[in-house]
Amino acid sequence: MKKNILLGAHVSISKGFDKAIEEGEKIGCTAIQIFTKSNRSWFAKKISDEEIENFKESLKNSQIKSVVAHASYLINLGSSKKEIEKKSIKSLETELERCEKLGIPILVLHPGAHLNQGEEKCIKQIAKNLDSILKKYSKTKIALETTAGQGTNVGYKFEQIKKIRSLCKQKNKIGACIDTCHIFSAGYNISTPESYKKTIKNFIKIIGLRNLKAIHLNDSKTDFGSRKDRHANIGKGKIPKKTFELIMNDKHFSKIPKILETPIKSEYPKEIKLLRKMVK
Ligand code: MN
Numbered sequence: 001m002k003k004n005i006l007l008g009a010h011v012s013i014s015k016g017f018d019k020a021i022e023e024g025e026k027i028g029c030t031a032i033q034i035f036t037k038s039n040r041s042w043f044a045k046k047i048s049d050e051e052i053e054n055f056k057e058s059l060k061n062s063q064i065k066s067v068v069a070h071a072s073y074l075i076n077l078g079s080s081k082k083e084i085e086k087k088s089i090k091s092l093e094t095e096l097e098r099c100e101k102l103g104i105p106i107l108v109l110h111p112g113a114h115l116n117q118g119e120e121k122c123i124k125q126i127a128k129n130l131d132s133i134l135k136k137y138s139k140t141k142i143a144l145e146t147t148a149g150q151g152t153n154v155g156y157k158f159e160q161i162k163k164i165r166s167l168c169k170q171k172n173k174i175g176a177c178i179d180t181c182h183i184f185s186a187g188y189n190i191s192t193p194e195s196y197k198k199t200i201k202n203f204i205k206i207i208g209l210r211n212l213k214a215i216h217l218n219d220s221k222t223d224f225g226s227r228k229d230r231h232a233n234i235g236k237g238k239i240p241k242k243t244f245e246l247i248m249n250d251k252h253f254s255k256i257p258k259i260l261e262t263p264i265k266s267e268y269p270k271e272i273k274l275l276r277k278m279v280k
Pocket residue numbers: 070108110145
């Protein structure tokens with residue numbers, strides 16, 4: 001049980017896809033998250049067959065049992081700007097293609113931000129775009145990430161993620177990713193065992209456990225309900241350490257990859273050790 005836990009961190013591909021596996025192993029990961037291209041640029045350099053081969057080979061020979069990808073921060077399927085919406089659709093297709101080539105089953109995506117057009121319209125637009133994009137892909141699924149609700153981001157309520165899914169014919173290709181910093185900042189209390197239980201029960205009721213594809217383990221620099229997306233290292237923010245212990249021991253999540261996206265990456269080995277030790 002303890003050995004099979006899927007725990008790790010977001011690692012860099014800047015030195016190559018296979019090097020991301022190596023880095024993950026070095027810091028004690030059994031699960032990793034990667035960007036398949038630069039996350040702050042629209043551009044994507046083609047992946048060679050050799051890169052794919054090397055990545056798959058490294059993965060096979062490693063202790064990493066789960067890889068998830070995270071989509072570019074630039075993608076906004078719910079943008080009111082036509083130009084951005086178009087670029088976002090194209091870009092997400094490219095990312096899904098890359099994931100399928102690399103054999104990565106899950107692509108985490110921020111649902112989108114409405115800018116000035118209102119949440120309702122934004123949610124419908126996201127669903128429409130996801131539906132037409134996902135028609136073309138059958139191997140990699142999208143996991144919509146719960147957001148802090150900063151700015152005009154949607155996805156800060158479980159109901160909004162549910163709404164996007166339920167508007168899609170391709171809903172079986174859409175799951176969710178819980179980010180602990182984000183849900184805490186969005187106003188889902190997880191600070192006590194009771195409130196934690198209630199929030200998880202709520203998530204399961206609204207979105208469903210089988211739709212949960214990944215968990216991001218981040219502490220929060222800002223207060224409960226602040227609607228700010230500011231990650232802190234585990235134990236250094238406003239979420240009690242005890243909450244992470246609850247997650248690590250939650251039977252619901254035993255097969256879900258748990259990924260750190262905390263700001264000081266040199267702390268990853270220590271944090272992974274700490275989280276692993278919490279497992280009873
Ligand atoms: Mn994210």
